[in-house]
Amino acid sequence: MMIKILLFANLAQQAETERVSIEVKSPLSVEEVRNMLQNQIGKLSGIENALVAVNEEYVDLTDQVNDGDTVAFIPPVSGG
Amino acid sequence: MMIKILLFANLAQQAETERVSIEVKSPLSVEEVRNMLQNQIGKLSGIENALVAVNEEYVDLTDQVNDGDTVAFIPPVSGG
Amino acid sequence: MKRFNITEKSINNQEVIDQVVHHNAGAISVFIGTVREMTGEKQTKFLHYEAYVPMAEKQLEKIGIEIQEKWPNAITAITHRIGTLQISDIAVSIAVSTPHRQDAFEASRYAIERIKEIVPIWKKEHYADGEEWVGNQKGTKTYPAGHPEGVKK
Amino acid sequence: MKRFNITEKSINNQEVIDQVVHHNAGAISVFIGTVREMTGEKQTKFLHYEAYVPMAEKQLEKIGIEIQEKWPNAITAITHRIGTLQISDIAVSIAVSTPHRQDAFEASRYAIERIKEIVPIWKKEHYADGEEWVGNQKGTKTYPAGHPEGVKK
Numbered sequence: 001m002m003i004k005i006l007l008f009a010n011l012a013q014q015a016e017t018e019r020v021s022i023e024v025k026s027p028l029s030v031e032e033v034r035n036m037l038q039n040q041i042g043k044l045s046g047i048e049n050a051l052v053a054v055n056e057e058y059v060d061l062t063d064q065v066n067d068g069d070t071v072a073f074i075p076p077v078s079g080g
Numbered sequence: 081m082m083i084k085i086l087l088f089a090n091l092a093q094q095a096e097t098e099r100v101s102i103e104v105k106s107p108l109s110v111e112e113v114r115n116m117l118q119n120q121i122g123k124l125s126g127i128e129n130a131l132v133a134v135n136e137e138y139v140d141l142t143d144q145v146n147d148g149d150t151v152a153f154i155p156p157v158s159g160g
Numbered sequence: 161m162k163r164f165n166i167t168e169k170s171i172n173n174q175e176v177i178d179q180v181v182h183h184n185a186g187a188i189s190v191f192i193g194t195v196r197e198m199t200g201e202k203q204t205k206f207l208h209y210e211a212y213v214p215m216a217e218k219q220l221e222k223i224g225i226e227i228q229e230k231w232p233n234a235i236t237a238i239t240h241r242i243g244t245l246q247i248s249d250i251a252v253s254i255a256v257s258t259p260h261r262q263d264a265f266e267a268s269r270y271a272i273e274r275i276k277e278i279v280p281i282w283k284k285e286h287y288a289d290g291e292e293w294v295g296n297q298k299g300t301k302t303y304p305a306g307h308p309e310g311v312k313k
Numbered sequence: 314m315k316r317f318n319i320t321e322k323s324i325n326n327q328e329v330i331d332q333v334v335h336h337n338a339g340a341i342s343v344f345i346g347t348v349r350e351m352t353g354e355k356q357t358k359f360l361h362y363e364a365y366v367p368m369a370e371k372q373l374e375k376i377g378i379e380i381q382e383k384w385p386n387a388i389t390a391i392t393h394r395i396g397t398l399q400i401s402d403i404a405v406s407i408a409v410s411t412p413h414r415q416d417a418f419e420a421s422r423y424a425i426e427r428i429k430e431i432v433p434i435w436k437k438e439h440y441a442d443g444e445e446w447v448g449n450q451k452g453t454k455t456y457p458a459g460h461p462e463g464v465k466k
Contacts, residue, residue, distance in 0.1 A: 006365065008363060008365060008433065008435060009363065009435035009437070009446050009448075010446045013446075051433075053365075053368055053433070056365075056367055056368040056371055057368075057371075058431075072365055072368065072433070074365065074433045075435065075446070075448065076448040077429065077430070077431070077432055077433055077434055077435060077448060078429070078434070078435050078436040078446070078447040078448030079362070079364070079369075079393055079404075079405065079428050079429065079432050079433075079434030079435070079436065080346050080393075080404065080405050080425050080428045080429045080434075086212065088210060088212060088280065088282060089210065089282035089284070089293050089295075090293045093293075131280075133212075133215055133280070136212075136214055136215040136218055137215075137218075138278075152212055152215065152280070154212065154280045155282065155293070155295065156295040157276065157277070157278070157279055157280055157281055157282060157295060158276070158281070158282050158283040158293070158294040158295030159209070159211070159216075159240055159251075159252065159275050159276060159279050159280075159281030159282070159283065160193050160240075160251065160252050160272050160275045160276045160281075173326065173327055173330060173343075174326055174327055177326060177345065181347065181401055182401070183349070183350040183400050183401055184349055184350055184351050185347055185349060185401075186346065186347060186348075186349035187344070187345070187346060187347070188343075188344070188345040188347060189342070189343070189344055189345075189421075190326075190341075190342070190343035190344075190345065191340070191341070191342055191343075191414070191417075191418075192330070192340070192341040192342075192343065193339065193340060193414070194334065194338055194339060194340070194341060194410075195339075196336070196337055196338060196339035196412060197336040197337055198337050247336050248334055248335070248336055248338075257347075259349060261344070261346070261422075261425060264344075265344075265418060265421075265422050268342075268418075269414075269418050272414060
């Protein structure tokens with residue numbers, strides 16, 4: 001199954017991309033996605049302070065991610 | 081000497097005019113102007129709750145009014 | 161356009177805002193007072209505002225000075241309309257710019273409260289069933305000194 | 314025009330205000346965030362905002378719902394700009410209308426505070442001597458649960 005990952009701001013800058021796809025065998029937690037992402041593209045400094053959204057809604061680190069979901073890592077926001 | 085008096089809102093409505101002139105012999109206090117005005121045109125209900133301005137600046141009842149001054153009786157304001 | 165203005169024309173908010181835009185302002189708080197139809201059970205048909213125009217503009221200017229003393233670097237512009245206003249018409253538009261947002265909110269709120277205290281403008285409500293000068297016309301609040309508190313003579 | 318809007322175009326405040334005008338509103342509080350040149354000793358040359366657009370619009374909408382729950386009869390409209398902004402450009406325009414002014418001020422202030430907490434928008438300052446993503450990128454604030462406080466999932 002395929003999970004789409006979105007990165008923003010300083011995370012996108014470090015990763016040199018805003019979109020990453022990862023291939024997994026079974027549903028996994030948000031935290032596991034975060035680990036797999038960094039295994040694949042390298043350590044992203046500050047990602048542990050990022051909020052996480054699945055399909056545009058904030059989630060907990062322990063929530064499950066399923067096939068086709070979009071996981072967004074959201075560094076501390078600074079709009080306004 | 082001549083003193084110009086301005087009335088507004090419910091005071092103007094009672095007086096049926098916005099402008100009154102009174103003729104006096106010597107400088108007098110704001111409070112005396114208020115009394116003379118009502119001697120001349122009749123009792124104005126609520127005038128004791130009106131602020132008073134002389135030449136567009138708020139004054140105390142005991143302040144002096146001089147020849148040519150404009151005395152405005154300002155009922156409780158309700159702008160905004 | 162004057163920064164402190166009494167007008168008989170309809171108010172353009174952006175013109176008021178434009179006067180406080182500043183390269184070191186990060187925040188602009190705008191307060192717009194509009195004519196509300198229902199107040200409790202009472203239905204307003206329209207309003208009439210009158211003002212002691214030259215003194216009202218001076219008092220608005222004083223409010224601007226008070227704001228600059230309390231919140232340094234604040235810039236204020238205020239336009240108040242007089243005459244006959246219909247439901248949803250703009251009666252007053254206040255804009256305050258400041259470097260940081262906290263001050264802008266506080267100063268803009270201060271401005272509208274002060275307008276209701278010291279600026280010689282009067283509102284007459286025309287209700288479905290009569291009319292009435294609004295404000296404390298009944299004398300429950302008195303000014304023994306002849307002027308409101310905090311007014312600099 | 315959408316009531317909760319992320320745009321790359323320059324913001325027209327009056328268009329935002331128009332969406333909250335209501336016959337039973339007596340007050341509209343508008344907050345406008347503009348690009349400030351000096352922050353302490355640092356001089357901003359220009360800013361760049363980026364957003365996770367669809368989610369940001371959803372979060373703005375949520376703020377509108379939160380406001381309606383806290384201040385009944387409040388109507389909210391918010392537009393935030395993204396892309397490159399110059400000094401004095403409008404980054405965000407928030408309008409809240411309510412029957413009485415107290416609520417309008419409180420709700421508009423609530424809106425800007427919530428934007429800074431939950432809406433996925435990021436600001437990069439381009440200073441005279443470098444650039445920097447603004448916000449708490451250094452991790453002095455952490456979200457062990459993965460989401461900010463008070464966010465309804």
